[in-house]
Amino acid sequence: SIVKSQKACNGYVEFCDRLYSDIAYVTTHNSYAAGKQASANQNFNVSIQLKDGVRGLMLNSVFPDDNPKVLHLCHGSCNLFDAGPAVNTLTTIAEWLNENPNEVVTIIWENNANVPTSVFNDVYMQSGLDKFGHVQEDGNWPSLAKMIDNDKRLVNFIHPSSDGTIPWLMNEFDYVFETPFENTNPNAWQCTIDRPKGTQLPLYVLNHFLYSSLLPPFSSGGEQIELPQPGLANVTNSASLAGHAQQCQQTFNRIPNFVAVDFYDQGGNDGQNVFSIVAELNRVKYSQNIKNAAQPSGSLSNVDAFIGLASIGTLAMFVL
Template sequence: MRFTFISSAVALVASTLLLNGAEAQQLCNGYADLCAKTYDQVAYATTHNAFAYTPPGALAANQDNDIPTQLKDGIRAFMLDAYTSPSGATNDIELCHSYCSLLDAGPLSTVLGQFKTFMDQNPNEVITIFWENAGNLTPALFQTVYQAAGMTPYLYTQATGNTTWPTLASMIASKKRLLNFVDGGADASVPWLMEEYNFIFETPWQITKGSEYPCTIDRPKDQERGMYVMNHFISGQVTLGNQTIDVPQSSIAAQTNTADLASHANKCTQTFNKIPNFVAVDFYEQGSLLQTVAQLNGVTWNGKVATPAAGTKSSAAAGTIVGASSVVASLAAAAAVFAL
């Protein structure tokens, strides 16, 4: 009898461990229900100009938290801008906003190290990077930087014209779970750096305060694709000489990223008869981005909340910017750039 009891207890413990292990393996981007969905059936919380978070309150800053914090919080798609390194380095890429003199977030090699650390430690996450190739850099340079950072084992490639995407579970099992799309300059020599507009279209990105949130195809012009980016961020405009700069609007981000976000997502879902795959916002920690994306995915939000911004940030209630000296400094720097 005692032997039977012990055997039963061992069997129960073993089955519990197996069940728990199976459940852990079934989590994909934080939700078990996403594992069976193909990549193109899922919505991803996305940060616009994800690298543009420093200095706090800067004119060109689109985010309040750094990329490691964004990853920890549940952001799974990142928009980055690629420029030639100001130092003249031929084996790295600089992350800048509009001009490196306006906002320079440093070398890509550092940021890829942050991505690698997260992906090494979180094997059930599928990550996407969107590249704005502002510096007209070659795919070979991207290849050099990614290889040096040790990212090659994670890189996923989808053949042009192939509209059948794998499930998140199969991407995780293969370890090929980092996708990279570029808006220009892609070629067959680096197949993992995929031409964005072969697979994805975007809604308009230049949205000013008080204007309607659009659900039209902006890029590539009037050409629908299997997936889409819903750009959802408000910009003000500052004119310096003959140049106009779009200025992120942190002071209204709480409203922009809550009721306005849900309404925009519902509108675009109805317009295109499919959910937005990449929900791109500024100041993601304000509002309810993560809850909205969970709703789009048809899953019960897991309760995970974004990390509050460190340091100064905008006051949505007052509609003013705390730490305005940083903005003034940025305006002065921008003016100096355009004076050259």
């Protein structure tokens, strides 16, 4: 089988016999939003993220105003950040899965724009990604080895819910709960169930990324704009993350499955980073293989971000 020939699953022999639901995955918040823009959440694109070991991708689906028939990856408004047609990024993921047959990846879609399920089916088919879609039956999740042997190595969640016509596009909140995502205080990380309210489910997202809320003078009605904080990522993604993960592990009596961060390549001077922390959660030995760690963030300061957004002339809430 593929597993026996490669001798590892998601990089570790130990993972092959583990259930998908018993593993923590490095996950990037707004994975597509990479670059030097004020609203960017990552320094490196999805292709590099996958090469570096990211195995969970959070994507936002939107129809841009100037092209309402082509699905794009955008923050709430494509005027603020537009990563282009979704099919391009999905094709990148499909190519990577084809080249890496012993890897399992998860996509979590935010679909606040209520894009029809049929559109997702179309872009997945165009990209060649549909063939990898895992369909979860009742009962326990399979082991990574079984998913790899079946070549169903992509788990797809979506919220708000899909219409159920595509079995591999699963309603996130039927399987996954999340901790709060609107975090602005670096000393107030929470281990409460934010979505869906009060419901423990088989999997969970640990949201550990920080926003800075600005109230620009040009905003109508006092609407706040939430910006990522690249300048604090080396702190947010080190001991702070380890403490938050440990706290939630104790609270929920299990490790988080999707450890969602901004600027995943940034870590602390003490050697702790997202990958080492997730390896510890998984009880495996961390090996330094990230190619882009400790690179300058290249992101704008909050002052520059404020000016940049002012020039856009469009206001929106940045949401998960």
